[in-house]
Amino acid sequence: MGLIAFLRGVIGVARLESAWIVRQPSWMIQVILIMMGFVVLLWAWGGVRGLGYMISGWMIASAFSTGVNIMGQIVGWGRVTRVIDLFIVSPITPIAYFTGSLLGSLAIFLVDVAIFTSIGLLTGYLSLVIYSLIASLLVLPIGVLLGLSIVFRVRKPTNISAITNPVASIISFLPPVLYPASILPEPLNVIACLAPTAAGAELARAVSGLGSSLDPLLLTAILLAWIAILITISRRIVLWSLE
Amino acid sequence: MGSGDAVIAEGLAKQYPGGVWGAKSVSFSSNYGELIVILGPNGAGKTTTINMLTTLIKPSGGRGLVGGYDIVSERDKVRRIVALMPQDASMSSDWTPYEAVKWYLVARGFSISDAGREARVWLEEMDLYDARNRLGWWLSGGQRKRVLAAMVLATRAPVIFLDEPTSGVDVEGKYKVWSAIRRACRDARAVIYTTHDMREAELVADRVVMIGEGRTIVIGKPKDLVDGLPFKYKIVLRGKANHPEGLVAEISVGDITITYYRDRSDAIRALDSIETSASIEPVSLEDAYLYYVKMRGGSRWA
Numbered sequence A: 001m002g003l004i005a006f007l008r009g010v011i012g013v014a015r016l017e018s019a020w021i022v023r024q025p026s027w028m029i030q031v032i033l034i035m036m037g038f039v040v041l042l043w044a045w046g047g048v049r050g051l052g053y054m055i056s057g058w059m060i061a062s063a064f065s066t067g068v069n070i071m072g073q074i075v076g077w078g079r080v081t082r083v084i085d086l087f088i089v090s091p092i093t094p095i096a097y098f099t100g101s102l103l104g105s106l107a108i109f110l111v112d113v114a115i116f117t118s119i120g121l122l123t124g125y126l127s128l129v130i131y132s133l134i135a136s137l138l139v140l141p142i143g144v145l146l147g148l149s150i151v152f153r154v155r156k157p158t159n160i161s162a163i164t165n166p167v168a169s170i171i172s173f174l175p176p177v178l179y180p181a182s183i184l185p186e187p188l189n190v191i192a193c194l195a196p197t198a199a200g201a202e203l204a205r206a207v208s209g210l211g212s213s214l215d216p217l218l219l220t221a222i223l224l225a226w227i228a229i230l231i232t233i234s235r236r237i238v239l240w241s242l243e
Numbered sequence B: 001m002g003s004g005d006a007v008i009a010e011g012l013a014k015q016y017p018g019g020v021w022g023a024k025s026v027s028f029s030s031n032y033g034e035l036i037v038i039l040g041p042n043g044a045g046k047t048t049t050i051n052m053l054t055t056l057i058k059p060s061g062g063r064g065l066v067g068g069y070d071i072v073s074e075r076d077k078v079r080r081i082v083a084l085m086p087q088d089a090s091m092s093s094d095w096t097p098y099e100a101v102k103w104y105l106v107a108r109g110f111s112i113s114d115a116g117r118e119a120r121v122w123l124e125e126m127d128l129y130d131a132r133n134r135l136g137w138w139l140s141g142g143q144r145k146r147v148l149a150a151m152v153l154a155t156r157a158p159v160i161f162l163d164e165p166t167s168g169v170d171v172e173g174k175y176k177v178w179s180a181i182r183r184a185c186r187d188a189r190a191v192i193y194t195t196h197d198m199r200e201a202e203l204v205a206d207r208v209v210m211i212g213e214g215r216t217i218v219i220g221k222p223k224d225l226v227d228g229l230p231f232k233y234k235i236v237l238r239g240k241a242n243h244p245e246g247l248v249a250e251i252s253v254g255d256i257t258i259t260y261y262r263d264r265s266d267a268i269r270a271l272d273s274i275e276t277s278a279s280i281e282p283v284s285l286e287d288a289y290l291y292y293v294k295m296r297g298g299s300r301w302a
Helices: A003-017 A019-023 A026-081 A083-088 A094-105 A107-123 A126-151 A157-173 A188-192 A196-208 A216-237 B046-053 B075-081 B097-107 B112-125 B141-153 B171-186 B198-204 B222-227 B264-272 B285-295
Strands: B005-015 B021-031 B035-039 B061-066 B082-085 B159-163 B190-195 B207-212 B215-220 B233-238 B247-253 B256-261 B279-282
Touching (some): A003 A019, A003 A094, A003 B097, A026 A094, A026 A107, A026 A196, A083 B082, A083 B141, A094 A126, A107 A126, A126 A216, A157 A196, A196 A216, B005 B046, B005 B190, B021 B046, B021 B061, B021 B190, B021 B207, B035 B046, B035 B171, B035 B198, B046 B061, B046 B190, B075 B082, B097 B112, B141 B159, B141 B171, B171 B190, B171 B198, B190 B198, B198 B285, B207 B222, B215 B222, B215 B285, B222 B285, B247 B285, B256 B264, B256 B285, B264 B279
Parallel strands (some): B021 B215, B035 B190, B035 B207
Antiparallel strands (some): B005 B021, B005 B061, B207 B215
């Protein structure tokens, strides 16, 4: 498949998959309201430093859950409506399809980025926003690959979101994502950072100077290991057919 | 493309997990420019056959070639030359007809300008051009189905599979879909089409492949299948027939009984002996279907 055909595949899918975001903008109000609530909560508890944890944690959690949930929703809904069959029975490759699906849905994550950039400018945490964004670029594919690994194992497509939503929530909020790993006792703080979201958030905090008890190299290695493992798993699990 | 067999199915079989057979032995071939209708009752194996030929599922037995490519070992090559309208597929309510067709074509490799042009042509063909910018929310079920048909027919794929494309479409809409499919055939594309609507099959098919219980039962032109029946006329009546003279065959469906006769004079004589209201009709593809799929070899012959 040539590069132009690949790019057209990505653009076509992205344009179709972004339609719901454009046509149902009320989702944005929900995202903003929840986020503003957390901003007030973290500021009240931890002051400006608390907001620093919020910026790094929320951006990483958002990237991860966008990856997991978007794959769950797009594949699940595509299987329910059978529209995914139109793409399977076509020259479109699965990589082009999933890349297009992700790009088409990335607005959800970009809203978070826009808001946190504003908060970063106000609080002097702009470098933290930038490092969190870079760490998000490692966490996002982990979310996508984990989402794909789950959705293709679920036989009944209507059950997909019931599995991906709690997985995304638990991995986003339970480990030290919105709070520092350093408050956990040894060796629990290291074990907790095996979660990709915790590793990503701690990495952003370590590199930006907000502080982390773990070595950035170790955190990067954890994220790269997740990517390698999930690529291997998803290559076996993702079947570009009905079986 | 353009000559030779577009599709060859030889004894295609599919056993699903759990041991259920979706198809046991389906065989037929189709040429470019030809419209083949796969006809059969619910559960006969029509969709399973389409799914195997479009590489969505792997056959458990037999062989299939599409455009000369093997459906198992050359799956990616098959996918480059086919397009499928799946049964019961539903376009997103957030899409307009124009963007659905246009961006699907771009995804399949069309340039944006070509895709826009083709979208306009095929939406006009489907009588949807005036509704091209209307969101899916505001389209009827039949219109949404026609949008999907436009998406698939606009692809220029040499081999098109349409799995019950007109179910839920009103009469006028059906004629639009058939007309568009005929256009695709004139462009030397092969169309494989499933339905259980006999009238539809009789109207649109170049050839019909009747399948039942997962097996090919008979293949032929609609007229040849009807002409080949051992009867020419039928009487449809409510209740039971009293086995009049000249009766060749009889089938009961619920409280309806259909009796068949070799010629019109036998049917007229039979009609005289029937007390309820009934009329004589020439046999059609529906009767060929009942004969080949339901009755032949059965115990209902007079």
